[in-house]
Amino acid sequence: MTTERDPGTRIVLSWLREDAHENAEHVLLRALDEVDTTPQRRSWRPAWRFLDMNTNLKLAIAAAAVVVVAILGYNLLPRTGGVGTTPTQRPTPSAGSSSVPSTSPTSSPGPWVLTEGPLAAHEYFTLPFASGNGICLGDGSQPGCTDSPADDTIRVTFTIPDGWAGVGGTIWRAVEHNSPPGGAGLMFSRGGWLWSNLCATDAPPRVDIPTGTTVAEFVDALVAHPALDVNSPVDVTLAGYPGKYLELLAPDNIATNSDNPAEGECAGYFVWEPGVYAQGPNHLWHIWVLDVDGTRVVIRSDSYPGTTPAVQAELSAIVQSIEITP
Amino acid sequence: MDTDLVMRAQGGDRAAFGLLAADIATRFLAVSRRILRDIDLAEDATQQALVAIWRDLPGLRDPARFDAWSYRLLVRACYAEGHRSRTWSPNLRILPADEPTESRGLDAVIQRDQLETAIRRLSVDHRTVLVLHHYADIPLERVAQILEIPLGTVFSRLHHAMRGMRAALDADARSAAAEASR
Numbered sequence: 404m405t406t407e408r409d410p411g412t413r414i415v416l417s418w419l420r421e422d423a424h425e426n427a428e429h430v431l432l433r434a435l436d437e438v439d440t441t442p443q444r445r446s447w448r449p450a451w452r453f454l455d456m457n458t459n460l461k462l463a464i465a466a467a468a469v470v471v472v473a474i475l476g477y478n479l480l481p482r483t484g485g486v487g488t489t490p491t492q493r494p495t496p497s498a499g500s501s502s503v504p505s506t507s508p509t510s511s512p513g514p515w516v517l518t519e520g521p522l523a524a525h526e527y528f529t530l531p532f533a534s535g536n537g538i539c540l541g542d543g544s545q546p547g548c549t550d551s552p553a554d555d556t557i558r559v560t561f562t563i564p565d566g567w568a569g570v571g572g573t574i575w576r577a578v579e580h581n582s583p584p585g586g587a588g589l590m591f592s593r594g595g596w597l598w599s600n601l602c603a604t605d606a607p608p609r610v611d612i613p614t615g616t617t618v619a620e621f622v623d624a625l626v627a628h629p630a631l632d633v634n635s636p637v638d639v640t641l642a643g644y645p646g647k648y649l650e651l652l653a654p655d656n657i658a659t660n661s662d663n664p665a666e667g668e669c670a671g672y673f674v675w676e677p678g679v680y681a682q683g684p685n686h687l688w689h690i691w692v693l694d695v696d697g698t699r700v701v702i703r704s705d706s707y708p709g710t711t712p713a714v715q716a717e718l719s720a721i722v723q724s725i726e727i728t729p
Numbered sequence: 730m731d732t733d734l735v736m737r738a739q740g741g742d743r744a745a746f747g748l749l750a751a752d753i754a755t756r757f758l759a760v761s762r763r764i765l766r767d768i769d770l771a772e773d774a775t776q777q778a779l780v781a782i783w784r785d786l787p788g789l790r791d792p793a794r795f796d797a798w799s800y801r802l803l804v805r806a807c808y809a810e811g812h813r814s815r816t817w818s819p820n821l822r823i824l825p826a827d828e829p830t831e832s833r834g835l836d837a838v839i840q841r842d843q844l845e846t847a848i849r850r851l852s853v854d855h856r857t858v859l860v861l862h863h864y865a866d867i868p869l870e871r872v873a874q875i876l877e878i879p880l881g882t883v884f885s886r887l888h889h890a891m892r893g894m895r896a897a898l899d900a901d902a903r904s905a906a907a908e909a910s911r
Contacts, residue, residue, distance in 0.1 A: 411894075411895040411898050411899070412891065412895065414840070414844075414898060415844065415863075415891065415894040415895060415898070416863055418840075418841060418844045419763065419859070419860070419863055419864050420863075420864060423759065423762060423763075425755060425758045425759045425762060425768075425771075426755075427754035427755040427757070427758040427775065429772075430754060430758055430772045430775050430776050430779075431750055431751060431754040431779070433776050434750060434754070434775070434776045434779035434780055435747055435750065435779075437776070437780045438743065438746065438750075438779070438780060438783045439743070441780055441783060441784055442784075443741055443783065443784055443785075443786060443787050444784055444785055444787060444788060516732050516792070516793050517793055518732055518793055519793075519796055529791075529793065530790075530791050530793075533790045533791040533794075539879070555790070569793075570868065570871070571794070571797060571868075571870070571871045571874065572791070572793065572794060581868075598881070610879060610881065670884075670888065671881075671884045673880065673881060673884075676879055676880065676881075677870070677873060677874070677879070677880060679870075679880075680869075680870075680880060680884075
């Protein structure tokens with residue numbers, strides 16, 4: 404979106420990126436000294452998730468829990484021929500039992516966790532809504548997003564070929580990114596509120612059109628928006644879940660230099676919150692709005708007129724490989 | 730980011746955390762220095778952020794999101810440092826970039842001084858968006874996630890910040906032209 408720079412912008416960015424030769428060594432040592440005496444905050448919730456474990460591990464833990472409960476229950480039963488109960492020993496996990504399951508590409512045979520940066524061809528998984536990314540409301544503040552705990556566990560798995568990269572729980576082309584002229588990407592969201600004024604200059608646009616929580620409400624809002632160029636939604640099933648598919652096309656007057664748009668250009672063309680906006684002219688969104696056991700999940704693949712047929716085919720294959728675990 | 734390392738640090742492994750911290754400390758110091766415009770404040774913010782990452786790491790639900798989450802803690806530390814020294818010290822120590830060569834001359838020094846003055850006039854909010862996007866190369870959507878603000882607000886702050894910076898250059902050019910016409 405910011406590929407063409409005016410001279411002033413180039414000077415500012417060049418200055419901002421000048422090497423200031425920071426040496427963080429003593430800061431690091433000071434921090435590590437403080438860490439030595441700082442306990443970690445432990446919440447009741449485990450840091451790693453049950454859903455990330457494979458089925459065998461889940462069954463093993465479930466079986467162990469049953470045994471613990473049975474032993475505790477047995478020990479708490481009133482004893483015949485005596486008074487009171489036998490003191491029970493509280494079960495304590497052994498040091499080895501707290502090891503974290505590995506998700507590194509070198510040690511895990513199943514899907515790998517989606518990480519940042521260039522990715523090798525393989526099957527990956529992500530928990531797109533575990534860190535928020537809920538349905539955002541139009542109150543102008545991000546904490547207004549309705550972060551439903553029900554979506555935290557939704558796990559999306561897909562297979563990618565070489566040439567793609569992870570970024571913030573989504574993927575895009577490793578070289579072209581999600582930018583014109585030839586970029587492509589795949590994103591996951593819950594489908595948030597829409598902007599009534601899509602074309603922003605320097606004033607923040609208002610997020611003021613509610614989209615409810617269901618597939619129909621979101622699709623209807625997109626179709627009803629007078630400024631959005633969307634085709635007619637069709638029924639679809641993706642990853643075994645029913646929903647609607649539609650395409651949305653951005654206009655051709657999106658600024659290629661968002662820092663300094665030309666007369667008549669949209670500096671920013673916003674579609675829905677959080678964070679869906681056009682990266683350039685004729686940005687095309689393929690949108691699947693799915694009902695995943697009552698939770699709305701929106702899958703979006705992005706491309707441009709300049710995206711090659713080969714990349715388009717890769718993107719299509721990635722979408723078709725998607726599996727969703729609620 | 731190595732998610733295994735993140736998960737080991739979550740489990741209390743200080744050695745794993747040391748490797749994580751070593752990986753991000755220089756980047757964090759560079760970012761905080763450009764936001765706060767003061768090396769002492771930046772060092773304090775970086776230290777605070779690293780300690781906060783260690784302390785709160787068990788609560789990070791998705792280790793693959795470590796980068797965005799850790800940036801969020803850094804930005805909070807920068808805000809805290811900026812708030813603590815609300816009266817910005819008149820620290821005129823310009824970023825010690827390479828000394829200007831003869832060919833760049835005095836104009837380059839004046840231009841950098843104008844830019845330094847201009848960025849100090851921006852609020853920490855505006856500087857943060859400018860630095861995260863244009864220095865750390867973080868896409869705007871992720872800046873919005875890090876700052877927990879709507880994308881439209883990120884966009885607006887960036888636009889305002891860049892306009893302010895370009896205006897400083899324009900003013901400099903106008904004064905130079907006026908000087909030349911005398």
